[in-house]
Amino acid sequence: MAAEGHKLAIFRGLLKFKSNQQKIWGVLIFLSIVTTIEVALGIIKPEILMVPFLRMKLLNWIFIILTIVKAYYIAWDFMHIRDETSGLKNSIVLPLLILIPYLAFILIIEADYIFDVMDTGFMSWNF
Amino acid sequence: MEVTANTAAENEELWGGGNRPLKASYGKLMMWFFIVSDALTFTGFLVSYGFSRFKNINSWPIADEVFTHFPFLHGIDAPMYYVALMTFILIFSSVTMVLAVDAGHHMQKSKVTFYMLLTIIGGAIFVGSQAWEWKNFIKGEYGALETRGGQILQFVDASSGKRAAIQEFAIGIETDRSTHQSSNGIWYSSEKALPTVTLEEVKKGFIADENLVIRTQQLNEKGQKTVLSRAASMGKLNEAIGVVEGANLIHNEYGNRLFADFFFFITGFHGFHVFSGVVINIIIFFNVILGTYERRGHYEMVEKVGLYWHFVDLVWVFVFTFFYLV
Known part of the structure; x- marks a missing residue:
């Protein structure tokens, strides 16, 4: 990567920066806003978002999505993945993108099953 | 004749490692290797936390009731504010790190030095905050x-x-029961x-x-x-x-024991990453001051430790979500 080879646009070209330093501060502001929203939601816990959605509270899904958004901008702009070749980009991101949801999926399904066994089984877990 | 010779020369270069299809140096690729594998390690930890949590979904401790302390605000219920502050500190130290990398690209030694120093300070504050968080957690509040x-x-x-x-x-x-000391017992045994x-x-x-x-x-x-x-x-x-x-690895006043175990294990492992990141940053910081990279002609080393530092920040973003928010 050349010294001046930074891609300076974020949000799919919606926001363009004049220099790399400006982009860094811009991303910081964006990450701070997202974190503030997360913390505010975590403290207020609005009733409308406490409804169940896909076996979790809707609020929890919002937290997870906002976290992934934050992770994307940290990786893409702070770790400069945006400026790497597509080969390097894919070989970093794809294994994680495939393995992490897979592992999370199978283990949480299993945990849910164990919960059901403990909940409806004949064993007392509260003695 | 000449065409054949050229092909031979190109092939030699290709297999000799002269060709760089990913346009990244050896050191940077190895750092990425490490980060991807470390990311999977943390995935294992966080997913097993999720496993235990879904297994005990109707009796898991509520994080807002566990982490309620804020420095100098005794007895005031302040859930989340402190970890939010820690998150901002770590994100900010990530920014100073990326500014140091950027200054390195422009060969500005004094700027690199300054930003590296800020990064080290931010990291040290974060580790200290985590120690304080642990202290409160271990000490407990209500019993x-x-x-x-x-x-x-x-x-x-x-x-x-x-x-x-x-x-x-x-x-x-009134009871005669007192803590048993090793000095007055048989076989030098003592108790907690x-x-x-x-x-x-x-x-x-x-x-x-x-x-x-x-x-x-x-x-x-x-x-x-x-x-x-x-x-x-x-x-x-x-x-x-x-x-x-309070809480330790065996007993936990906040609820399920696994909650304390995972808290110590995951935030401890992350804290250890931050600590080693600070140590590595200090080493690079002194190298910058000594002018090692100025003589080398590039500041790629700053970029490599920067990658590690951002990764630590990235992991914290997830730990923050799954331990404190969700």
Whole structure:
């Protein structure tokens, strides 16, 4: 990567920066806003978002999505993945993108099953 | 003739490692290798946390009730503010790191030095904050009783709805029992410090105060802990076998023991990453001051430790979500 080879646009070209330093501060502001929203939601816990959605509270899904958004901008702009070749980009991101949801999926399904066994089984877990 | 010779030369370069299809140096690729594998390690930890949590989905501790401290605000219920502050500190130190990398690209030694210093300070503050968080968690706040099955019984003042600390309502009973020291025992054996109150004292205090009721680990439909009636509490009290104050790897006054185990393990492992990141940053910082990279002609080393530092920040973003928010 050349010294001046930074891609300076974020949000799919919606926001363009004049220099790399400006982009860094811009991303910081964006990450701070997202974190503030997360913390505010975590403290207020609005009733409308406490409804169940896909076996979790809707609020929890919002937290997870906002976290992934934050992770994307940290990786893409702070770790400069945006400026790497597509080969390097894919070989970093794809294994994680495939393995992490897979592992999370199978283990949480299993945990849910164990919960059901403990909940409806004949064993007392509260003695 | 000449065409053949050229092809041969190109092939030699290709297999000799002269060709760089990813346009990144060896060191940077290796750092990425490490980061991808480390990311999978943290995935294993966080997913096993999720496993335990979904397994105990109707009795898991509520993070807002566990982490309620803020420096200099004693007794004020301040959930989340402190971790939010820690998150901002770490994100900010990530920014100073990326600014150092950027200054390195422009060969500005003094700027690299300054930003590296800020990064180190930010990292050190973060590790210190985490130590404080651990201290509060280990010390505990209200104390609880534990049943034979490992269930935690906490106490609530029924009139105000606030938690009641066992140290406050327990009524003292004269006893000769004191912590056994290795100096006055056989075989040099010793025991851990006794809890400040005994089970009998807590029971006596509970029976004496009509307002107290027991809160169990079970969550109700609203996602809050179930509070028993006074009559049910009296029955539940007899199931208790011990006093728990604070948290360690075996007992945990906040609820499920696995919660404390995963808290120590995951935030500890992350804290260790931050600590080693600070140490590596200090080494690079001195190298920058000594002009090592100025002589080398590039500041790629700063970029490589920067990658590691951002990764630590990235992991914290997930730890923050899964331990404190969700």
